[in-house]
Amino acid sequence: MKTLGVDLAAQPERTGVCLVDWTSRPAxxxxxxxxxxxxxxxxxxxxxxxxxxxxxxGWPDAFVAFVLAHHDHQPLPSGERQLRETDRWVQAQLGLxxxxxxxxxxxxxxxxxxxLLAKYDVDRGGHGRFVEVxxxxxxxxxxxxxxxxxxxxxxVVREEIxxxxxxxxxxxxxxxxxxxxxxxxxxxxxxxxxASGRARSLRxxxxxxxxxxxxxxxxxxxxxxxxxxxxxxxxxPLSSSTL
Numbered sequence: 307m308k309t310l311g312v313d314l315a316a317q318p319e320r321t322g323v324c325l326v327d328w329t330s331r332p333a334x335x336x337x338x339x340x341x342x343x344x345x346x347x348x349x350x351x352x353x354x355x356x357x358x359x360x361x362x363x364g365w366p367d368a369f370v371a372f373v374l375a376h377h378d379h380q381p382l383p384s385g386e387r388q389l390r391e392t393d394r395w396v397q398a399q400l401g402l403x404x405x406x407x408x409x410x411x412x413x414x415x416x417x418x419x420x421x422l423l424a425k426y427d428v429d430r431g432g433h434g435r436f437v438e439v440x441x442x443x444x445x446x447x448x449x450x451x452x453x454x455x456x457x458x459x460x461x462v463v464r465e466e467i468x469x470x471x472x473x474x475x476x477x478x479x480x481x482x483x484x485x486x487x488x489x490x491x492x493x494x495x496x497x498x499x500x501a502s503g504r505a506r507s508l509r510x511x512x513x514x515x516x517x518x519x520x521x522x523x524x525x526x527x528x529x530x531x532x533x534x535x536x537x538x539x540x541x542x543p544l545s546s547s548t549l
Contacts (some may be wrong), residue, residue: 310354311439314361314422316414318342323350332477347422351435358439361419362407363430366390369408392438400443402452 307329313322321342327334341350351357368385375382386394388406397403405412428436445452450470455463472478 307355308353310350310357312347312357312359312361314359314415314419316411316418318344323347325350325354326476330477332472332475334477344418344422351426355435357436359419359436360439360441362390362404362412362416363419363423363428363436363438364390365407365416396440396443400446402440402443402446404440 309326309328311322311324311326315321319342323338323341325336325338327336338350341347366385366387366389368383369387371383371385372387374380388409389397389404390407393404393406407413407416423436426436428434430438432438442452445467448470450467451463454460455467468478
């Protein structure tokens with residue numbers, strides 16, 4: 307199996323793409339800095355069995371209704387316009403508040419993702435080839451540092467995160483320097499790892515009763531982050547001094 311992780315930014319130069327080949331043990335990471343443009347991403351999509359994108363795959367229902375009503379000069383509806391049901395569920399589970407796709411800068415990458423994926427029949431419930439991933443939640447669930455590690459002065463923390471990721475199942479030898487220096491490639495490798503977890507059903511999602519019509523609705527997307535105690539994730543936490 308091959309999984310692709312995409313740290314999708316508004317611009318190609320700030321986008322990271324990593325392919326992970328799970329046919330070997332340990333799995334091998336292959337950064338793809340050559341495939342960050344819209345015209346080149348479909349080709350690498352085709353090379354992967356599962357694609358994880360760190361970008362919202364939809365907008366809150368109430369926000370969509372608000373914009374449509376405003377456009378049509380209709381009475382404006384009430385409701386939660388900043389967070390999707392998926393975002394609220396992740397916040398309740400892990401205490402992490404995802405960026406708002408309707409009111410934060412992540413809206414621009416989300417629009418880029420919508421354009422890229424328009425020709426695919428994307429199941430927003432995560433059952434197809436494309437899945438929304440949340441690396442900070444994965445790192446927290448694994449017991450690894452999940453805040454501030456991207457700062458320039460936190461290289462030691464990044465080294466320890468990569469060491470933990472490589473300890474049991476990932477060969478980072480050929481890509482280690484690139485992953486340390488490029489936040490976009492490093493996060494793309496995490497997205498590819500989360501995509502593999504989704505392919506193995508090692509992910510959490512809102513209860514089925516709260517995911518009605520999930521394949522088409524914008525508000526309820528299955529976000530891939532690891533189940534607590536998932537056996538396939540055999541990572542040991544870093545020392546308490548780094549957490």
